[in-house]
Amino acid sequence: MHKQISAVVAVVLLSAYLMSAQSSQSMPGMDMSGHDMSGHTMSNPPSDSSGMKSMPGMDMSGHDMSGHTMSNPPSDSSGMKDMPGMDPEASVPAMHSMEGHHMDMGPHMKMTTLREPKPADEERARKVVEAARGVAEKYKDYHTALAGGYKIFLPNVPQKMYHFTNYKYAFEAAFNFNPDHPTSLLYEKHGEDYKLVGVMYTAPKRYHEDDLDQRIPLSIARWHEHVNLCMPPAHRKNEAMGPKFGLHGSIATREECDSNGGTFHPLVFNWMVHLYPLEKTQAEIWDVNHGHDHDHAY
Numbered sequence: 001m002h003k004q005i006s007a008v009v010a011v012v013l014l015s016a017y018l019m020s021a022q023s024s025q026s027m028p029g030m031d032m033s034g035h036d037m038s039g040h041t042m043s044n045p046p047s048d049s050s051g052m053k054s055m056p057g058m059d060m061s062g063h064d065m066s067g068h069t070m071s072n073p074p075s076d077s078s079g080m081k082d083m084p085g086m087d088p089e090a091s092v093p094a095m096h097s098m099e100g101h102h103m104d105m106g107p108h109m110k111m112t113t114l115r116e117p118k119p120a121d122e123e124r125a126r127k128v129v130e131a132a133r134g135v136a137e138k139y140k141d142y143h144t145a146l147a148g149g150y151k152i153f154l155p156n157v158p159q160k161m162y163h164f165t166n167y168k169y170a171f172e173a174a175f176n177f178n179p180d181h182p183t184s185l186l187y188e189k190h191g192e193d194y195k196l197v198g199v200m201y202t203a204p205k206r207y208h209e210d211d212l213d214q215r216i217p218l219s220i221a222r223w224h225e226h227v228n229l230c231m232p233p234a235h236r237k238n239e240a241m242g243p244k245f246g247l248h249g250s251i252a253t254r255e256e257c258d259s260n261g262g263t264f265h266p267l268v269f270n271w272m273v274h275l276y277p278l279e280k281t282q283a284e285i286w287d288v289n290h291g292h293d294h295d296h297a298y
Contacts, residue, residue, distance in 0.1 A: 108227060109226065112224070128275070132277035139196060142194040163186060183202040183272075186198035202270050212271060220286055224273070227267050228264075
């Protein structure tokens with residue numbers, strides 16, 4: 001069963017990779033720190049995801065944000081797909097490369113260290129879960145999510161878990177944390193219907209662990225980043241799932257990637273954390289391998 005799923009994922013990855021080169025669709029949370037975002041604030045966030053069809057957590061570190069404030073965010077996302085640092089080619093295949101695997105990806109995964117609990121941690125985490133549970137109830141019907149500004153990432157590509165992303169909330173997450181506004185909603189598809197199973201929060205890549213701990217205590221949650229991705233050259237795209245290239249490949253440095261003719265992406269997405277508020281126990285709610293270590297039919 002695992003081999004069959006891996007084969008399907010490989011096919012999906014390749015098709016998504018080819019699509020990404022044509023459509024520049026990328027995952028939210030992409031690094032945008034090199035882009036001029038001046039003038040944008042959270043009172044006027046992107047109105048839709050046009051040109052930004054990407055997964056949450058976009059790295060914006062290469063973009064000039066001067067002039068953009070929380071009261072005047074980007075009016076829309078048009079044109080953002082071409083901003084340097086957004087790695088549209090890398091983000092789509094990376095998402096599929098993550099599916100069906102444990103979160104421990106060695107040199108391709110950076111995770112926060114689990115800390116010793118502090119007195120207020122449990123209560124802080126409980127409030128986040130409570131807010132996420134309210135979000136899950138609100139958007140249990142995926143039609144409500146679509147009407148509320150969430151957009152499906154690659155709806156026509158078979159996936160184990162579909163990310164419904166709200167790009168206004170993704171932008172908001174670059175400035176502050178609102179547990180009522182997750183960057184993405186996580187759904188499993190059953191026939192023509194979608195079942196909500198979790199939410200995803202994002203944070204800027206510039207954040208240190210102390211910053212992330214202020215959002216959700218690191219004694220309970222483990223944030224992660226996907227790093228050191230080497231994508232194969234165009235004539236070797238069918239090798240994007242390994243054994244050398246991709247998030248499960250042996251190449252993890254720019255030097256080795258360059259010597260193999262690949263394109264190196266030191267960071268694919270910003271910090272992100274998945275939360276499954278409908279689960280029963282705290283361990284299941286914050287399980288970093290939820291949805292990654294179980295078989296799913298496509």
